[in-house]
Amino acid sequence: MTEPRVITEIDGHVAHVRLNRPDKLNAVDFGVLDGLRETAARLAKDRSVRAVLLTGNGTSFCAGLDFPSVNRTPAKVLRGFVPNPLRGTNMFQQSLWAWRRLPVPVIAVTHGHVFGAGIQLALAADFRFTTPDAKWSLLEAKWGLVPDMSGTIPLVEQVPLDLAKRLTMTGEIFSGEQAAAWGLASGVADDPSVPAGELVEQLLARSPDAVSGSKRLLNEAARRSVRAQFSLERRLQMHMLRSANAKETRRAAAAKEDPQFGPRALR
Numbered sequence: 001m002t003e004p005r006v007i008t009e010i011d012g013h014v015a016h017v018r019l020n021r022p023d024k025l026n027a028v029d030f031g032v033l034d035g036l037r038e039t040a041a042r043l044a045k046d047r048s049v050r051a052v053l054l055t056g057n058g059t060s061f062c063a064g065l066d067f068p069s070v071n072r073t074p075a076k077v078l079r080g081f082v083p084n085p086l087r088g089t090n091m092f093q094q095s096l097w098a099w100r101r102l103p104v105p106v107i108a109v110t111h112g113h114v115f116g117a118g119i120q121l122a123l124a125a126d127f128r129f130t131t132p133d134a135k136w137s138l139l140e141a142k143w144g145l146v147p148d149m150s151g152t153i154p155l156v157e158q159v160p161l162d163l164a165k166r167l168t169m170t171g172e173i174f175s176g177e178q179a180a181a182w183g184l185a186s187g188v189a190d191d192p193s194v195p196a197g198e199l200v201e202q203l204l205a206r207s208p209d210a211v212s213g214s215k216r217l218l219n220e221a222a223r224r225s226v227r228a229q230f231s232l233e234r235r236l237q238m239h240m241l242r243s244a245n246a247k248e249t250r251r252a253a254a255a256k257e258d259p260q261f262g263p264r265a266l267r
Contacts, residue, residue, distance in 0.1 A: 022058025064116025
């Protein structure tokens with residue numbers, strides 16, 4: 001029996017999601033795409049999940065698209081390019097963009113190869129921690145292609161436009177240490193799961209509704225008009241003021257106790 005391409009384990013309020021093609025450096029085939037898309041959709045419905053750690057089994061986070069595998073079914077590739085009229089994403093884009101849209105923080109923990117689809121998946125996360133010797137690249141340029149799995153939006157949010165163009169046009173390979181220096185990675189460590197875990201603990205100490213609302217508010221700020229953004233601020237704040245988790249935050253602060261939060265209310 002074939003093992004699942006994407007493995008999920010829930011530990012308390014944290015979902016541990018692992019790409020599971022270690023023999024192929026977690027290169028992305030249709031099974032990985034389906035697994036990512038289905039896992040994100042399932043986690044979005046689970047109101048008890050408050051953070052996601054996204055990693056890869058074996059020696060690499062993700063070495064990019066598995067061209068030989070994907071190209072064996074050209075008809076499926078063509079169908080995959082057709083966008084969903086409601087979402088505006090096609091199959092390839094949605095498999096990664098779904099993590100950006102997930103209503104809880106996603107933390108990518110990377111090592112080894114972070115190439116092509118792998119770097120775009122890491123960019124779909126809210127935070128990225130990496131080993132200093134990891135190899136990062138928008139490798140599509142090597143094959144005469146452009147990044148087309150939703151990664152261009154978070155890329156230009158993370159780095160200056162000239163650097164984004166340089167990395168996209170050249171496909172140069174750079175280290176995890178350099179990724180952190182450029183602002184692509186949130187932090188660098190020999191064991192990046194350590195700072196990732198510390199961040200998770202900080203996030204779990206806050207209201208899951210406030211964390212979720214903050215993610216949505218900041219993700220959408222760059223593409224909304226000032227008027228629309230202020231409107232979203234007001235709507236989310238009104239929700240927070242009425243939410244049970246905000247009330248629990250205030251109660252616990254007054255009592256000098258750790259808050260006991262309920263399930264996330266925001267979707």
